[in-house]
Amino acid sequence: MTAPALTVSGLTVAIGGTTLLHDLSFALAPGERLGFIGGSGSGKTLTALAISGLLPEGAEVHGSIRLGDRELVGLGERELSRVRGDVIGMVFQEPKSALNPLRRLGRQMTESLALHYTLSRAQRREAALRLAAQVGLGDPERIVRAYPHEVSGGQRQRAAIAAAISASPGLLLADEPTTALDVTVQRGVLRLLRELTEGDECSLVFITHDLAVLAEIAERVLVFDRGRIVEQGPTMRIVRAPEHAVTRALIAAAAGPAVPGARPRSTVEDGARGSDAEVRDDCNA
Amino acid sequence: MSRFLLVRALTLALGLVVASAIIFAALRLLPGDVAQIIGGTQASPQQIEALRQQLGLDRPLLAQYLDWLFGAATGRLGDSVVTGTPIATEIAQKAQVTVPLTVYSLVIALLVAVPLGVLGAYRRHAPTSRLMSVLGVVAAAVPVVWAGLIGIVVFSTWLGWLPAQGFPRSGWESPLSAIRSLTLPALTIGLIEGAILFRFVKSATLGALGAEHLRTAMAQGRTRLQALIGHGLPGVGLSIVSMLGLQAAALLVGAVVVEQLFALPGLGRMLVSDVGNRDLIKVQSTLFVLTGVILILGALVDVLHRLMDPRLRVEEDQE
Amino acid sequence: MTRSAPPTARGRLIRSPRGLFSLVVLALLLSAALISLVWLPDDPNFSSAYRAWLPPSPEHWLGTDGSGRDLASRLIAGSRVTVLVVLGAAVVSGAIGLVLAVLAGLGPRWVREPLVILIDVLIAFPTLLLAIMLAAAYGSGIPVVVAAVGIGFGVAIGRVVRAELRQLAREDYVLAARAAGLSRWAVLRTHLLPGVAPVFTVQLSLSMGLAILAEAGLSYLGFGAPPSVPSWGRMLAETQAFISVHPAVVLWPGLAITLTVLAFTLLGDALREALDPRLGGERSAAGADAGSGATLGTATGLIAGLPGAPPDGPGVDR
Numbered sequence: 072m073t074a075p076a077l078t079v080s081g082l083t084v085a086i087g088g089t090t091l092l093h094d095l096s097f098a099l100a101p102g103e104r105l106g107f108i109g110g111s112g113s114g115k116t117l118t119a120l121a122i123s124g125l126l127p128e129g130a131e132v133h134g135s136i137r138l139g140d141r142e143l144v145g146l147g148e149r150e151l152s153r154v155r156g157d158v159i160g161m162v163f164q165e166p167k168s169a170l171n172p173l174r175r176l177g178r179q180m181t182e183s184l185a186l187h188y189t190l191s192r193a194q195r196r197e198a199a200l201r202l203a204a205q206v207g208l209g210d211p212e213r214i215v216r217a218y219p220h221e222v223s224g225g226q227r228q229r230a231a232i233a234a235a236i237s238a239s240p241g242l243l244l245a246d247e248p249t250t251a252l253d254v255t256v257q258r259g260v261l262r263l264l265r266e267l268t269e270g271d272e273c274s275l276v277f278i279t280h281d282l283a284v285l286a287e288i289a290e291r292v293l294v295f296d297r298g299r300i301v302e303q304g305p306t307m308r309i310v311r312a313p314e315h316a317v318t319r320a321l322i323a324a325a326a327g328p329a330v331p332g333a334r335p336r337s338t339v340e341d342g343a344r345g346s347d348a349e350v351r352d353d354c355n356a
Numbered sequence: 357m358s359r360f361l362l363v364r365a366l367t368l369a370l371g372l373v374v375a376s377a378i379i380f381a382a383l384r385l386l387p388g389d390v391a392q393i394i395g396g397t398q399a400s401p402q403q404i405e406a407l408r409q410q411l412g413l414d415r416p417l418l419a420q421y422l423d424w425l426f427g428a429a430t431g432r433l434g435d436s437v438v439t440g441t442p443i444a445t446e447i448a449q450k451a452q453v454t455v456p457l458t459v460y461s462l463v464i465a466l467l468v469a470v471p472l473g474v475l476g477a478y479r480r481h482a483p484t485s486r487l488m489s490v491l492g493v494v495a496a497a498v499p500v501v502w503a504g505l506i507g508i509v510v511f512s513t514w515l516g517w518l519p520a521q522g523f524p525r526s527g528w529e530s531p532l533s534a535i536r537s538l539t540l541p542a543l544t545i546g547l548i549e550g551a552i553l554f555r556f557v558k559s560a561t562l563g564a565l566g567a568e569h570l571r572t573a574m575a576q577g578r579t580r581l582q583a584l585i586g587h588g589l590p591g592v593g594l595s596i597v598s599m600l601g602l603q604a605a606a607l608l609v610g611a612v613v614v615e616q617l618f619a620l621p622g623l624g625r626m627l628v629s630d631v632g633n634r635d636l637i638k639v640q641s642t643l644f645v646l647t648g649v650i651l652i653l654g655a656l657v658d659v660l661h662r663l664m665d666p667r668l669r670v671e672e673d674q675e
Numbered sequence: 676m677t678r679s680a681p682p683t684a685r686g687r688l689i690r691s692p693r694g695l696f697s698l699v700v701l702a703l704l705l706s707a708a709l710i711s712l713v714w715l716p717d718d719p720n721f722s723s724a725y726r727a728w729l730p731p732s733p734e735h736w737l738g739t740d741g742s743g744r745d746l747a748s749r750l751i752a753g754s755r756v757t758v759l760v761v762l763g764a765a766v767v768s769g770a771i772g773l774v775l776a777v778l779a780g781l782g783p784r785w786v787r788e789p790l791v792i793l794i795d796v797l798i799a800f801p802t803l804l805l806a807i808m809l810a811a812a813y814g815s816g817i818p819v820v821v822a823a824v825g826i827g828f829g830v831a832i833g834r835v836v837r838a839e840l841r842q843l844a845r846e847d848y849v850l851a852a853r854a855a856g857l858s859r860w861a862v863l864r865t866h867l868l869p870g871v872a873p874v875f876t877v878q879l880s881l882s883m884g885l886a887i888l889a890e891a892g893l894s895y896l897g898f899g900a901p902p903s904v905p906s907w908g909r910m911l912a913e914t915q916a917f918i919s920v921h922p923a924v925v926l927w928p929g930l931a932i933t934l935t936v937l938a939f940t941l942l943g944d945a946l947r948e949a950l951d952p953r954l955g956g957e958r959s960a961a962g963a964d965a966g967s968g969a970t971l972g973t974a975t976g977l978i979a980g981l982p983g984a985p986p987d988g989p990g991v992d993r
């Protein structure tokens with residue numbers, strides 16, 4: 072698929088009567104790498120879910136999400152499912168639970184492709200091997216036949232990325248894709264995501280609570296706090312001259328408590344701490 | 357896999373030995389004379405002595421136990437003191453009622469529980485789904501006897517659809533009437549067990565619906581229903597398989613009560629009347645056969661589960 | 676949840692409709708049993724051919740049975756057996772379960788491993804068969820019912836609580852307590868036993884309900900209370916011969932049993948939610964289906980509490 076531009080305007084999401092996203096507006100150019108940052112509960116993941124139409128049942132969505140020339144808000148499940156996997160690819164935080172434990176990786180990596188296009192068995196197999204090589208999985212022959220529990224955490228996440236890009240989507244949503252990974256593996260996955268979104272073919276939305284990670288991959292950053300975008304701008308500008316207190320707190324969290332003059336507000340600190348707790352070691356990697 | 361099979365076979369054998377020892381100990385280490393108990397109070401001392409000789413009760417307990425255990429392993433269980441027929445023959449004959457009854461009710465339980473459980477979870481907020489849950493909880497609290505009695509009143513007394521009691525004398529030579537006589541009993545235990553299984557299937561499906569890989573499947577372009585069918589239900593099926601042994605065992609034992617209620621000539625009814633007749637040796641063998649079947653079923657289900665779940669195939673050395 | 680103070684477990688229990696329902700039913704059961712000791716509408720064992728099959732009337736609230744015995748009196752008096760069996764089963768199975776769990780979970784290796792095998796074998800030994808075995812050896816009666824149910828469910832409780840204990844014992848705060856120099860016994864008393872208390876209580880409540888079903892089945896088969904003692908299970912057996920003529924008579928004991936068992940099941944569910952602080956109030960909607968494993972006792976065969984494999988990932992980390 073071709074690279075669409077994403078335009079979100081006036082996006083408001085309420086679940087169970089509580090408004091969780093307030094009137095969000097932003098745009099994403101073709102091929103752009105955009106970062107979402109914020110503490111847990113700030114609404115960054117919810118925004119990604121809203122874009123892909125994966126909000127929980129009973130969520131009320133208002134506003135507009137335009138992908139290319141197509142309006143996504145108000146689409147039925149069947150129409151949305153045609154967009155997902157084909158035009159929008161998603162990578163989740165924990166590859167161990169995001170992959171089906173009962174299916175071989177090769178089949179999972181080519182799932183989107185097989186769902187949206189007609190493939191022969193041989194073509195699908197070939198695609199799996201090509202994808203495995205593309206995401207830097209060594210020994211593709213073995214990997215495509217393996218079950219998720221048989222490979223390391225880093226390999227699992229690479230396989231999950233392969234699954235997300237198999238149908239060459241124009242937009243890749245990556246929700247904390249490096250958080251669950253070993254630090255040494257994180258860098259490789261980041262580089263892979265950067266390579267895959269090089270050029271105008273595929274844009275990337277990268278969600279994280281870690282500004283240091285974001286600085287490596289995103290060209291532009293949206294700072295989320297309690298369901299609102301409180302600051303946005305080019306990554307370098309945000310890092311060097313943050314304007315909003317929340318952004319300063321996030322920078323302080325990334326740099327550690329030793330940074331002078333950047334006392335985080337308590338709410339943000341709670342958020343940041345909550346996210347830290349989610350970081351898990353993956354010794355398999 | 358072969359190592360797993362070996363270990364599982366060994367634990368099964370160990371289980372059978374432990375079970376046999378428990379049964380033997382419970383029925384033979386009595387605070388009285390076993391021959392006297394079997395013979396009853398009317399028996400003369402000579403008769404008791406003859407009984408003791410006949411059953412080998414005068415030999416050391418360990419020898420008696422080993423004889424019985426090896427006999428059971430080779431299918432020789434001795435003769436019934438009361439009827440004089442070989443116990444193994446009688447068990448095999450009665451099993452022709454009990455085993456079909458158990459299978460029949462298991463099929464009913466699965467037919468009720470699986471579709472309703474999956475649907476109940478998929479549409480968990482629908483009023484009908486909530487109603488099903490309430491009915492399931494209530495049905496699981498109903499005593500089997502009562503359910504059977506109500507079934508008899510409704511389906512045979514009022515509607516006249518099914519026979520109230522009994523089993524055709526010709527047995528399976530008249531298959532239709534045999535199935536007809538098993539239908540009400542099988543419905544009785546099948547529906548109650550189905551209610552329990554329903555809760556399990558529903559919560560397993562809810563778990564599957566909440567699994568992250570289901571969200572991945574949706575992100576790849578499936579609708580929620582397609583994702584559930586393609587990626588959730590296989591796991592639910594595995595959970596159900598892992599429960600089948602216990603389910604079958606529960607139904608097998610449920611048959612004891614139901615056979616009594618519907619006057620079916622099965623193992624359960626035989627067991628109850630043997631206890632009444634103080635045919636201790638036969639009770640001992642029947643109990644061992646029933647627990648043996650349950651233990652073997654459990655082992656078979658474990659092996660089946662292992663074969664079906666790729667996660668378990670390789671993890672040879674877990675605790 | 677915008678309440679000022681977090682509600683206590685007891686508060687949550689009473690506030691949930693299921694908890695309230697079960698507590699009311701169980702209070703009724705207990706008071707019926709207590710009142711029956713001093714007063715009954717009629718002698719539950721007084722039979723007379725002149726008053727057989729009387730319809731309900733102010734004199735005989737539920738009518739009489741084929742022997743002319745007052746059904747209401749028998750029903751109320753029958754609650755005594757139920758309470759006796761429930762309490763007996765709770766004490767026996769609770770004690771067996773706890774001891775088994777501690778020994779098989781935390782004991783030295785040579786105690787632990789044989790016990791685990793024993794538990795696995797005993798769990799396959801259905802309570803009903805256990806009861807028949809005991810009845811064959813020692814004769815019928817309420818003690819046999821209590822012993823069989825107590826052992827059967829005790830093993831099941833032991834298995835569940837053992838798994839919980841083993842998991843708790845690996846938690847950091849328990850390890851920290853051990854590292855801080857607390858003795859095994861002190862750790863058990865201050866951290867582990869309070870930690871497994873919710874699971875234990877829930878299991879106990881569920882097995883109390885199943886005990887009633889077991890009593891009904893066993894009394895029906897003739898292995899339970901002797902004929903002179905009115906019990907609900909026996910009432911079912913006594914009415915069986917006449918159900919085609921007098922179907923209404925079978926209704927009452929069955930209803931009484933179902934209601935009581937239901938009360939224990941719902942109490943178990945409500946307790947699980949009230950005692951588990953992690954659940955908070957958010958699960959109330961899913962209530963009826965919460966946690967399959969622990970709720971799964973099987974009513975027909977009375978194989979007590981199933982292992983409770985998590986819905987996804989069955990038996991992976993057993």
